[in-house]
Amino acid sequence: MNRMADMRREFKPADYKSSVKPVWCPGCGDHSVLLMFQRALAELALPPEQVAIVSGIGCSSRIPAYTNCYGFHGVHGRSLPLATGLKVARPDLTVIVASGDGDGFSIGGNHFLHACRRNIDVTYIVMDNRIYGMTKGQPSPTTEPDWETDIAPEGTGVTPFHPLVIALASGANFIARGFSGDLAGCTRLIVEAVRWPGFSFVQILSPCVTFRADQQKAWREQVRKAVVPETDDPARAARRLMTDDGFNTGILYRGKREAYRQQPFGDCDPSFLEAEFEV
Amino acid sequence: MITSGEAVSLSIALTGSGGAGVMTAGQLLLEAATRCGLYGLMTRSTGPQIRGGEAAAMVRLSPKVVQSPGDRFDVLLALDFDNVQRFAAELPLDSSGLIIADPAAGDIPAFLRASGARVAQVPMAKLAKSVSGGRSAMIALGVLARLIGLPEQAVSDAVAASIGRRKPEALAASEEALQLGSAHAPDVTIPRLATPASKPQGRWSISGNEATGYGAIRGGVKFVGGYPITPATEILEWMAGALPQCGGALVQAEDELASINMVMGASFGGAPALTATAGPGLSLMIESLGLAVASETPIVVVDVMRSGPSTGIATKSEQSDLNIAVYGLHGDAPHVVTAPLSISDCLLTAQWSVHLAESLQTPVIVLSDQSIGQARAVIDRPKEISFGTRRLTPTEPIDNYARYAATESGVSPMSIPGQRCGQYTADGLTHNARGVPSSQAQDHVEQLHKRQHKLDAFDFSTHWAEIDGQGELALLTWGSSSEPLREAIEIARSQGINVKLIALRLISPPQPALLARALEGVRRVLVIEQSHGAQFWRYLRAYYDLPAEVVSIACPGPLPIRPGEVLAHIQKGASA
Numbered sequence: 059m060n061r062m063a064d065m066r067r068e069f070k071p072a073d074y075k076s077s078v079k080p081v082w083c084p085g086c087g088d089h090s091v092l093l094m095f096q097r098a099l100a101e102l103a104l105p106p107e108q109v110a111i112v113s114g115i116g117c118s119s120r121i122p123a124y125t126n127c128y129g130f131h132g133v134h135g136r137s138l139p140l141a142t143g144l145k146v147a148r149p150d151l152t153v154i155v156a157s158g159d160g161d162g163f164s165i166g167g168n169h170f171l172h173a174c175r176r177n178i179d180v181t182y183i184v185m186d187n188r189i190y191g192m193t194k195g196q197p198s199p200t201t202e203p204d205w206e207t208d209i210a211p212e213g214t215g216v217t218p219f220h221p222l223v224i225a226l227a228s229g230a231n232f233i234a235r236g237f238s239g240d241l242a243g244c245t246r247l248i249v250e251a252v253r254w255p256g257f258s259f260v261q262i263l264s265p266c267v268t269f270r271a272d273q274q275k276a277w278r279e280q281v282r283k284a285v286v287p288e289t290d291d292p293a294r295a296a297r298r299l300m301t302d303d304g305f306n307t308g309i310l311y312r313g314k315r316e317a318y319r320q321q322p323f324g325d326c327d328p329s330f331l332e333a334e335f336e337v
Numbered sequence: 338m339i340t341s342g343e344a345v346s347l348s349i350a351l352t353g354s355g356g357a358g359v360m361t362a363g364q365l366l367l368e369a370a371t372r373c374g375l376y377g378l379m380t381r382s383t384g385p386q387i388r389g390g391e392a393a394a395m396v397r398l399s400p401k402v403v404q405s406p407g408d409r410f411d412v413l414l415a416l417d418f419d420n421v422q423r424f425a426a427e428l429p430l431d432s433s434g435l436i437i438a439d440p441a442a443g444d445i446p447a448f449l450r451a452s453g454a455r456v457a458q459v460p461m462a463k464l465a466k467s468v469s470g471g472r473s474a475m476i477a478l479g480v481l482a483r484l485i486g487l488p489e490q491a492v493s494d495a496v497a498a499s500i501g502r503r504k505p506e507a508l509a510a511s512e513e514a515l516q517l518g519s520a521h522a523p524d525v526t527i528p529r530l531a532t533p534a535s536k537p538q539g540r541w542s543i544s545g546n547e548a549t550g551y552g553a554i555r556g557g558v559k560f561v562g563g564y565p566i567t568p569a570t571e572i573l574e575w576m577a578g579a580l581p582q583c584g585g586a587l588v589q590a591e592d593e594l595a596s597i598n599m600v601m602g603a604s605f606g607g608a609p610a611l612t613a614t615a616g617p618g619l620s621l622m623i624e625s626l627g628l629a630v631a632s633e634t635p636i637v638v639v640d641v642m643r644s645g646p647s648t649g650i651a652t653k654s655e656q657s658d659l660n661i662a663v664y665g666l667h668g669d670a671p672h673v674v675t676a677p678l679s680i681s682d683c684l685l686t687a688q689w690s691v692h693l694a695e696s697l698q699t700p701v702i703v704l705s706d707q708s709i710g711q712a713r714a715v716i717d718r719p720k721e722i723s724f725g726t727r728r729l730t731p732t733e734p735i736d737n738y739a740r741y742a743a744t745e746s747g748v749s750p751m752s753i754p755g756q757r758c759g760q761y762t763a764d765g766l767t768h769n770a771r772g773v774p775s776s777q778a779q780d781h782v783e784q785l786h787k788r789q790h791k792l793d794a795f796d797f798s799t800h801w802a803e804i805d806g807q808g809e810l811a812l813l814t815w816g817s818s819s820e821p822l823r824e825a826i827e828i829a830r831s832q833g834i835n836v837k838l839i840a841l842r843l844i845s846p847p848q849p850a851l852l853a854r855a856l857e858g859v860r861r862v863l864v865i866e867q868s869h870g871a872q873f874w875r876y877l878r879a880y881y882d883l884p885a886e887v888v889s890i891a892c893p894g895p896l897p898i899r900p901g902e903v904l905a906h907i908q909k910g911a912s913a
Contacts, residue, residue: 101421106756107759129760130605131765131766133598133683146559147608150755151755168591171591172591318779323559326582328583331583336541337537
């Protein structure tokens with residue numbers, strides 16, 4: 059490929075769109091997130107073949123096939139290790155991981171901790187609608203304790219998980235929250251997250267119009283731009299996040315940790331290793 | 338006088354509490370013997386404790402290559418008797434054996450006395466105390482070297498190479514202990530081995546797990562994701578050191594669910610990738626193995642089998658993961674299962690398995706086990722083999738790319754991220770030829786067929802099995818059970834009984850045509866394996882046409898299958 063020609067390539071959001079029609083319900087927040095992906099990647103001017111979108115299982119995890127990037131739609135909860143292996147093998151690629159609150163915080167919860175801790179240079183975008191949509195409306199780790207569903211008729215009675223606090227405590231290097239209804243603002247968050255080295259976590263509040271019909275309107279009223287400027291001080295970020303009501307949007311923490319291993323793989327003749335076996 | 342003439346091999350067990358140094362002493366004994374031109378094998382048996390439990394180093398020396406334990410021990414040297422009864426079943430001794438004991442260790446346990454073996458007392462602990470920094474295990478090594486007739490220089494060199502010249506005090510203490518042990522060796526004879534005429538050339542001392550690691554790297558593996566588990570950890574540890582020197586990397590994952598997915602991610606990115614685990618880890622990986630099948634992502638999963646189910650006996654061997662490896666995946670999920678036939682064969686099998694994974698774009702499960710993984714053998718330098726492994730990728734410029742297009746071989750070009758116009762989404766969802774999710778019957782069936790066809794159409798004939806000898810009687814086995822069978826067959830032949838050995842390196846996909854050819858002229862088959870449930874025999878019954886007379890000999894772990902038992906079966910099988 060001609061490198062100069064490549065550098066001259068210009069990208070429009072449509073260049074990142076595939077012809078596959080999303081399975082999402084009309085009005086689902088994830089449609090907007092898909093649009094944000096396309097706009098953010100165009101702004102970053104990344105050739106689509108240099109981007110990999112990795113996901114698990116759930117409504118949000120369907121996103122890779124709707125883009126024109128390389129994609130891996132894996133098993134439930136394991137998108138982060140999939141992305142970790144890919145990024146270690148191919149540090150030259152831009153790796154974006156897409157997940158939901160069930161996939162990312164419940165079945166994939168352990169990987170979330172360790173991906174933050176490892177600080178691998180990927181961007182983790184969790185579309186949080188506080189519900190399992192694809193299995194038709196069960197509570198997730200971020201669902202309110204009194205939300206009544208068939209599987210928990212009186213609500214779970216369990217305190218929701220606070221993903222941003224967990225991310226900070228586990229070592230994520232960039233933490234932000236956005237709202238799917240804020241196309242421009244949330245696109246900016248994605249751009250910033252991809253640009254920032256290390257593990258970048260963006261929670262996108264992305265309402266479910268089918269199982270949480272009141273969510274979209276309520277969230278639109280509740281979300282607000284965080285009034286305090288972003289910080290690189292984990293202690294300040296922790297205080298802010300611990301008192302946060304879940305609706306402050308923006309970049310809430312930007313750390314300075316060095317990203318995990320970034321050397322590209324190389325080739326060699328391994329026969330020198332035989333010396334240690336020789337008697 | 339115990340023997341006349343020269344012995345075929347000499348088996349020595351060193352036992353003691355964990356941390357007493359028996360493993361080091363066993364290792365040094367093997368190294369010293371190697372320096373004298375002998376071949377050898379060291380297997381290890383331990384309890385679950387890290388320190389203070391029981392440990393046995395079992396060394397078998399021979400002028401010929403030996404890769405499996407013998408029938409009995411010639412010498413049992415016990416530094417103490419604290420937990421030795423736990424090895425009762427693993428240390429066959431008879432009246433021609435010799436027990437070397439320390440009087441300070443107290444009475445010789447009844448099961449050892451009952452063997453009728455001679456007893457020689459050496460005050461090893463006391464002798465060790467007389468040397469500043471002296472250790473009983475080094476006294477023991479001195480005793481054994483003298484009895485075997487290993488030159489002192491060879492032992493000293495082995496010790497010096499192990500301790501290193503930079504620790505002169507430790508080295509001096511060891512030297513002194515060795516000499517003291519040698520001087521106090523009991524005045525008894527043990528079978529003598531033929532002394533090799535020439536200095537060994539081009540031999541390797543290698544463990545099965547190291548051989549697996551090196552074979553994988555030879556095959557082109559660049560990435561390993563793994564989670565520690567006995568008895569597979571040494572593969573990960575060895576590769577952690579080797580991979581960065583070869584331009585690759587190992588990542589310690591948070592669990593096996595992560596390891597297998599990391600490996601898939603790396604492979605998707607174009608790097609041949611492997612993980613190593615044991616039964617419990619393989620169980621966790623099974624769901625994702627289905628994803629590797631569906632998304633046609635080449636990966637290698639090494640299962641170093643141990644006694645199961647559940648936690649089982651983590652430190653001891655069994656061939657009982659055949660079922661999960663072959664049948665564990667949900668849905669129709671054709672994939673490859675291989676098994677190394679010996680310690681040295683771990684190299685070839687691992688390398689071949691990488692080749693199969695890359696060529697077929699499918700997961701390959703390699704069933705090694707503790708008995709070969711954690712054992713060390715001195716072998717002749719293995720032949721270099723190149724499979725010319727290369728993943729099929731689309732030629733550029735790519736036009737109208739369909740990742741899962743039907744091809745004659747069933748293998749379709751797999752684009753690598755970065756390849757322009759090669760973008761696709763690897764998916765566990767049923768998909769069409771372009772990789773687009775589909776719930777249509779036609780796409781489902783087409784892709785099921787494609788994935789089955791690529792295995793059916795592949796020529797596995799070069800390495801699917803090792804076949805040796807002729808005869809109406811055949812022993813049919815797989816994996817690590819092959820070596821004791823090989824030895825038994827050799828003895829049988831010397832007794833005029835012709836036996837054929839068929840040892841399968843490829844478990845799945847089955848190769849009925851190849852086996853039928855191998856079984857031509859065979860009237861009776863003994864199917865020998867190390868599992869209680871006769872998993873291999875049942876698998877054969879499902880996929881192969883066998884002669885009318887088939888005897889299943891299924892021995893559960895953790896005890897090794899010994900050549901003598903196999904010989905008895907051969908003699909019975911040949912006379913019936």
